Amino acid sequence: xxxxxxxxxxxxxxxxxxxxxxxxxxxxxxxxxxxxxxxxxxxxxxxxxxxxxxxxxxxxxxxxxxxxxxxxxxxxxxxxxxxxxxxxxxxxxxxxxxxxxxxxxxxxxxxxxxxxxxxxxxxxxxxxxxxxxxxxxxxxxxxxxxxxxxxxxxxxxxxxxxxxxxxxxxxxxxxxxxxxxxxxx
Numbered sequence: 001x002x003x004x005x006x007x008x009x010x011x012x013x014x015x016x017x018x019x020x021x022x023x024x025x026x027x028x029x030x031x032x033x034x035x036x037x038x039x040x041x042x043x044x045x046x047x048x049x050x051x052x053x054x055x056x057x058x059x060x061x062x063x064x065x066x067x068x069x070x071x072x073x074x075x076x077x078x079x080x081x082x083x084x085x086x087x088x089x090x091x092x093x094x095x096x097x098x099x100x101x102x103x104x105x106x107x108x109x110x111x112x113x114x115x116x117x118x119x120x121x122x123x124x125x126x127x128x129x130x131x132x133x134x135x136x137x138x139x140x141x142x143x144x145x146x147x148x149x150x151x152x153x154x155x156x157x158x159x160x161x162x163x164x165x166x167x168x169x170x171x172x173x174x175x176x177x178x179x180x181x182x183x184x185x
């Protein structure tokens with residue numbers, strides 16, 4: 001495990017890059033699949049990284065707490081090198097109830113991760129709905145816990161979601177996400 005900090009070229013106000021990816025629930029998803037949501041939280045994540053594992057409960061909670069927000073996990077990791085990140089293992093986590101996001105998707109080609117500029121897991125992108133499209137409102141850390149075993153004292157993502165749902169600008173700076181590097185092919 002190597003700690004990596006994100007640094008995407010997407011800026012606030014940029015549209016969500018398109019995708020069409022298979023979900024661990026057997027469905028196929030795109031940003032349009034969540035057209036009824038007021039916000040879209042896309043988190044590049046995986047099964048094996050301790051940083052990503054430490055945020056599963058928070059993401060499950062956010063998905064349960066905010067009906068207006070679609071929480072979508074995308075796993076881009078090389079499953080040949082990291083079998084725990086395979087599509088089958090993703091299915092087991094969804095079927096077993098460990099992952100309860102709105103969707104947990106597989107980016108086998110890693111093209112979506114590259115389009116977003118994701119570099120680590122977890123790497124969250126919060127999009128607000130504006131004029132029928134999702135535009136970036138925040139890209140950064142979910143909370144202030146610097147390490148997987150640290151207890152957060154502040155949840156940036158909740159503050160950002162609250163601002164988006166209220167129609168206010170997000171006041172948090174886009175702090176680089178922290179986590180394991182994406183395992184590129």
